[in-house]
Amino acid sequence: MRGPTALAELEREIAASGTGLDRLRLMETPFVPEVRLHLAEDAIVWWARMEAAAGRALPPPYWASVWAGGQAVARYLLDHPELAAGRRVLDLAAGSGLVAIAAALAGAERVVANDIDPYAIAAVTVNARANRVAVAVSGEDLLDSEVGVDLLVAGDVLYDAALAERVLPFLRRAAAGGAQVLVGDPDRGHLPAGRLELVADYPVPTTEPAVDSPVRRVQVLRPW
Template sequence: MHDLKDKTLPAHSDGLDRLSLTPVPLVPEIRLHLAVDAIVWWARMEAEAGQALTTPFWASAWAGGQGVARYVLDNPEVARGRRVLDLAAGSGLAGIAAGLAGAATVTANDIDPYAIAAVELNARANGVTVTGRQGDLLDGDGGDADLVLAGDVFYSDEMAERVLPFLRRAADRGARVLVGDPGRDYLPTTELTLVATYDAESALTFIDAQLSRINVFQLGG
């Protein structure tokens, strides 16, 4: 599944819900194929498919991912020469930032095959190499990744219960773990050290309109 548009775009589009190659608000150095309104676009996809489809998290630039990407580009030494894992990658924004910062390798992981297709398409649009890896990695520890990037992964209780132990295991084996979050309810309040804060006003989608700051944290040492 390498041609995202051939596989996911509705047969007709009025421009409101079309995927467009767009600069990311907080990280304008990076352009992603995004839906203007991901919910409308998703509804159109489902209507044309005649069945329920997986939520297209990859069709939006989530606030926490924007924060992690901004931090990596502003501090390229954190990624330069490292093996990077972009966890629950969605559009692949954080991993693309790591590639632009000079990472040795970048792997973007997501359970959604459409997300993997989106990652590959977006990486090509930004001139970097990112390897997509589909599947659930949360019972592991990130393998040989030196740097684990987790943008907006604490959006539900169920997700938080699985992600936090994974990130702990990655940190315990020596990986640097960076978490981007705009104030989700399920963000753990301990174990995280704040490393950067960004104004979220210009970066948020309509679903996050009530949020004002995007924080980037490091887990562990």
Template sequence: MSVPGVPEVRLHKAAPSSGLARLAAADEAFGSPYWAYYWGGGLALARHVLDRPEAVRGRAVLDLGAGSGLVGIAAMLAGARRVLAADTDPYAAAVLPLNAEANGVALGVHLGDLTGGDPPAGVDTVLVGDLFYEHRLAERVAAYLGRCVEAGMTVLVGDPGRAFLPRGRINQLSSHTVEERGEPAHSCVFAFTG
């Protein structure tokens, strides 16, 4: 289906009839299917990239915490040279190529947590949507993004203003009204300053 507020992108998403909630409840290993829903920061970041393609055009992009691939797909549609979509969820890694194919683009997929190491070589821009929802995760992500900035990468963050957003390390670039989980919500895109 087309993404609310980002109709240029089509994604396989959860719906009440999809059975995803039943699968998640029946299988402890399945975990929470974060990738199967729309999140405000990702919606805002995808809209930002499509409205300002110069942010990614011709660049190698890392979509950190890619989930469904919305942000990475938007980057490819906006003219990114290539996108590496990274997520820790094996089900997200499985759906990423399906969503890319539905949009006529290709994404490189990395299954695993990149935040403990060095930024990947050859990346120009890092896009991060909705990864500041939990304290320890936010600390890891902020430290990693700091290393990315130190390595000369541009880092853009989409977030609705969660409690663990590192406000002292960001500058707001744009503001968007998005439809998160069927409800209007406000979310912003920030430049991460290091």
């Protein structure tokens, strides 16, 4: 599905009347209340309804929940605004756009939110609008490219081994090229031993689907 179509669909969903588990609602982020996001009351129920309406499979709506890794990185940026202020920032696998929005609120010169899911790109657009910040969007797969930015942030991108194998070299190349890199990881189990430095550790409220604890410990790390 193309980006403008996904954006129009989300705008219709946001404007629709009614309540229930299959609706989107603008709400404060639990660990980053400075930012409000359009999130699903229940992302799985929302996904099922949208697939039934479309008559085909749709990408999992990762953007419709706020993930612990992203909350931690966003919190760290807002608590340390000098990291983003006046800088060019890329939010990799941005999902809802939480970290990108936090970077913009911290005073970044330019923020680009990247995600290959057109619904995520649409979500970033409506969420940036709700928070009155400017965030550019990119729907390309950037992991095999070289990206010139000052700060690269990745809220929760190491959630399976195959993705980690692609993401970690990209993060290392960015760091070697002079970018500061920050990664949020709620103990997904795919961190390379001895290659990342811990800069913060938070107990973060969980809202994502299929999590059996109300709080997760999340590390914010940067490559050596």
